[in-house]
Amino acid sequence: DAEITQSPRHKITETGRQVTLACHQTWNHNNMFWYRQDLGHGLRLIHYSYGVHDTNKGEVSDGYSVSRSNTEDLPLTLESAASSQTSVYFCASSESRYSEQFFGPGTRLTVL
Amino acid sequence: QQPVQSPQAVILREGEDAVINCSSSKALYSVHWYRQKHGEAPVFLMILLKGGEQKGHEKISASFNEKKQQSSLYLTASQLSYSGTYFCGTEIYTGNQFYFGTGTSLTVIP
Numbered sequence: 001d002a003e004i005t006q007s008p009r010h011k012i013t014e015t016g017r018q019v020t021l022a023c024h025q026t027w028n029h030n031n032m033f034w035y036r037q038d039l040g041h042g043l044r045l046i047h048y049s050y051g052v053h054d055t056n057k058g059e060v061s062d063g064y065s066v067s068r069s070n071t072e073d074l075p076l077t078l079e080s081a082a083s084s085q086t087s088v089y090f091c092a093s094s095e096s097r098y099s100e101q102f103f104g105p106g107t108r109l110t111v112l
Numbered sequence: 113q114q115p116v117q118s119p120q121a122v123i124l125r126e127g128e129d130a131v132i133n134c135s136s137s138k139a140l141y142s143v144h145w146y147r148q149k150h151g152e153a154p155v156f157l158m159i160l161l162k163g164g165e166q167k168g169h170e171k172i173s174a175s176f177n178e179k180k181q182q183s184s185l186y187l188t189a190s191q192l193s194y195s196g197t198y199f200c201g202t203e204i205y206t207g208n209q210f211y212f213g214t215g216t217s218l219t220v221i222p
Contacts, residue, residue, distance in 0.1 A: 042114070044114075044212070048209070059113065101146075105153055
């Protein structure tokens, strides 16, 4: 069955370190998204991609970067982790711009 | 740009009805509704596109008033399994970004 996976599921890192969160989907969806979820803020869009080599900034993109070299993967990189980036991160994908988004299981990141 | 949801939280007894509202300050092209249970990922419920359509899924339905830039989610005869946090997600006409509301916590008690 097609699915969307994230790794690692839990990560503890130190301030200033570079961290990469992986997202892999097997639906062959063009669209992929990264969100962070914090209490009181709901889900906020970090970056999104509508196809290979296409990446766009979301509303909270500072300190994060993504690259899309193939259809299946959209890794999220924190260049220099900060305590404010402690959060739960969700990756999602969708077939087209106006179709439902399928979410991965999430990665809980703690920056000490 | 983030849509406003109301109420922030609601507690229901089994069998009662509830309405969750989602309001945007920008013209909307589409509205999505998702439900998230504690510790899990959000799960898609339905999508409404411009045109003021209303959709239904068993006892959960939604409407989209394009002119008022609002959508409402209707939960009828609530069940214990309806408990969770409900999010609306919106795509506005200008720009390509997708914005989720801050969520409505719904608890159904026996």
